[in-house]
Amino acid sequence: MxxxxxxxxxxxxxxxxxxxxxxxxxxxxxxxxxxxxxxxxxxxxxxxxxxxxxxxxxxxxxxxxxxxxxxxxxxxxxQLAVKETSGLDFEYARTGSLYVVYHEADSLVLASRKRWQDAYGARSELLDAAGLRRLEPNIAPEAAGALLYPEEAHVYxxxxxxxxxxxxxxxxxxxxxxxxxxxxxxxxxxxxxxxxxxxxxxxxxxxxxxxxxxxxxxxxxxxxxxxVYPIRGQICAYETPDRPVRHMVFCSQGYVVGKRNGTLVCGASEDVAGFDTTVTRKGIARLESWNGKLFPFLSGRRPFHEWAGLRPASxxxxxxxxxxxxxxxxxxxxxxxxxxxxxxxxxxxxxxxxxxxxxxxxxxxxxxxxxxxxx
Ligand SMILES: Cc1cc2nc3c(=O)[nH]c(=O)nc-3n(C[C@H](O)[C@H](O)[C@H](O)COP(=O)(O)OP(=O)(O)OC[C@H]3O[C@@H](n4cnc5c(N)ncnc54)[C@H](O)[C@@H]3O)c2cc1C
CATH class of the missing domain: 3.50.50.60 (FAD/NAD(P)-binding domain)
Incomplete structure (x- = not known):
């Protein structure tokens, strides 16, 4: 039985x-x-x-x-099983990601990351400023280089x-x-x-x-x-129908990721605020400042959408x-x-x-x- x-x-x-x-x-x-x-x-x-x-x-x-x-x-x-079973589509984009640095000396840090991560199949590529600009033409001129991870992806x-x-x-x-x-x-x-x-x-x-x-x-x-504690993440999005960012782009202060629906999602703060999911002007202003340093076309622009969530940190x-x-x-x-x-x-x-x-x-x-x- x-x-x-x-x-x-x-x-x-x-x-x-x-x-x-x-x-x-x-x-x-x-x-x-x-x-x-x-x-x-x-x-x-x-x-x-x-x-x-x-x-x-x-x-x-x-x-x-x-x-x-x-x-x-x-x-x-x-993700295929979820799509097939639900009958619903959602974005799963294997765009690859770029970890950007602003100082040539930081390329040494990227080189040491590359060494151990490639042993785990990262297939990463170290890019100088010109190589980075070829992949992301709108990146800030101050960006000195990046590490490209072709396998990384994102979902909506x-x-x-x-x-x-x-x-x-x-x-x-x-x-x-x-x-x-x-x-x-x-x-x-x-x-x-x-x-x-x-x-x-x-x-x-x-x-x-x-x-x-x-x-x-x-x-x-x-x-x-x-x-396990809540750590608030404040995050925002710009309307960018012309899709000006091709990869997920990380730097030490945050990230930018372009979605199929023409929005550019930029995050995120890490605040201790209990279970409060309020968005603050200070939190979003910090993101705006960094977004402009990464992609100058965002300087002075205000996001059209701002929100927050509680990450479960241990x-x-x-x-x-x-x-x-x-x-x-x-x-x-x-x-x-x-x-x-x-x-x-x-x-x-x-x-x-x-x-x-x-x-x-x-x-x-x-x-x-x-x-x-x-x-
Ligand atoms: C701004 C931001 C950006 C992020 N970006 C990424 C990213 O790019 N990639 C990534 O991998 N992760 C990202 N994360 C992290 C990711 O969102 C979390 O790790 C993940 O959502 C945690 O999932 P969860 O189901 O544990 O928690 P939740 O989604 O919070 O779900 C827990 C659920 O439990 C319910 N619940 C709690 N207590 C009770 C109760 N007593 N009775 C009944 N229900 C209860 C809650 O209502 C809630 O719906 C991000 C998070 C934030 C906030």
Missing amino acids: KTPQPDILVLGGGVIGLSCAFELRRRGHRVTVLEQGRCGGQASGAAAGMLAPFAENGEQPDPFFLLCLQSLRLYPDW APDYVQALEEACRRTGVVIRDGLGAVEVARWLDGVELRASASGETFRGDRLVVANGAWAGLTESVFGMRIP QDGFPLLGATSRSASVVFAAGHYRNGILLSPATAQVVADAIEGRETAGLPLGAFAPDRFGD
């Missing part, structure tokens, strides 16, 4: 919760997503959507970089998350949104969650904790340290991924900070494997153990 599949409750309907739900459902599990507001209505819908493990991790091939890299390599098949995050939600619904994931805060009432042997506003109760066998920047609020429930910069030693019922998927869009396919794989009692091969998962911070 076939063993009955467990009922899995996913707390949080951001890109991480939805990706885990989609993967678990594809593997035949019964899944319910519980979301306090709107799916994708928090950090996931606010993101720039860059899939950039090399540009974002310049220091060393640590476990976080390896996870990011694995996720980038999963993206071509993953709000559309990607919407397609994920639809893919979940079409495959039979139950999505309950607009619930108000959902509380964990029982988790040691079986799981019970309660919507605080209505009192409605949800029971299951397993719980995936994917509540983003709110994960730290569940510390007392699980009796262990969960040092104390050591690594996400909390996998089962805890405290209860076989609970699996964590939180704390993805600046890279949750990139990390969504790899996270889904690790979480689904953990639910099935397996460890995903080829990843140093010990570094992401959710209970590594102690009681």
Whole structure:
């Protein structure tokens, strides 16, 4: 006789919760997503959507970089599966990225990045000022060079998350949104969650904790340290129908990425502001100043759209991924900070494997153990 599949409750309907739900459902599990507001209505819908493990991790091939890299390599098949299952299209553009420097001496830093990253398949190319200008004719004359990563890509995050939600619904994931805060009432042997506003109760066998920047609020429930905090990212977009920027362009102070719909997305601040998603003039003015230094055609222009989201930052910069030693019922998927869009396919794989009692091969998962911070 076939063993009955467990009922899995996913707390949080951001890109991480939805990706885990989609993967678990594809593997035949019964899944319910519980979301306090709107799916994708928090950090996931606010993101720039860059899939950039090399540009974002310049220091060393640590476990976080390896996870990011694995996720980038999963993206071509993953995004196709989301599109095919949902019937919805979204932008997935393999434009490559450029990490730009302003001083020739900084090219030495790029050369050392290139050395270790090429060993991991980056196929990067060191460009001098003239080479950079050939690829990005509108770049500032002060730019001294860049490192080109041809493999890096980006998605249009709000559309990607919407397609994920639809893919979940079409495959039979139950999505309950607009619930108000959902509380964990029982988790040691079986799981019970309660919507605080209505009192409605949800029971299951397993719980995936994917509540983003709110994960730290569940510390007392699980009796262990969960040092995950909201870091506000303010971000803006210009209308640029003539598509003046061809690649994702990074510098030490921010990034610029041109979208298929003719907008140029520029980010992002890193503010400690609690759970406040207000956009401030100071935050956007700083972005405007740097955007103009990178691309002079932006000098003096005001973005047509400004917004903010709460990145889930963890104390050591690594996400909390996998089962805890405290209860076989609970699996964590939180704390993805600046890279949750990139990390969504790899996270889904690790979480689904953990639910099935397996460890995903080829990843140093010990570094992401959710209970590594102690009681
Ligand atoms: C400005 C900005 C730019 C970014 N750019 C990029 C980028 O280019 N590339 C990239 O990879 N990443 C980027 N990120 C990071 C990325 O957005 C996050 O890492 C990712 O969205 C985290 O996903 P999540 O599902 O964990 O969190 P969220 O999207 O915040 O989802 C968590 C969900 O849990 C729900 N929730 C919380 N508590 C409860 C509760 N008690 N009951 C029910 N529901 C609850 C919330 O309402 C929310 O919907 C960016 C982030 C920001 C803010």
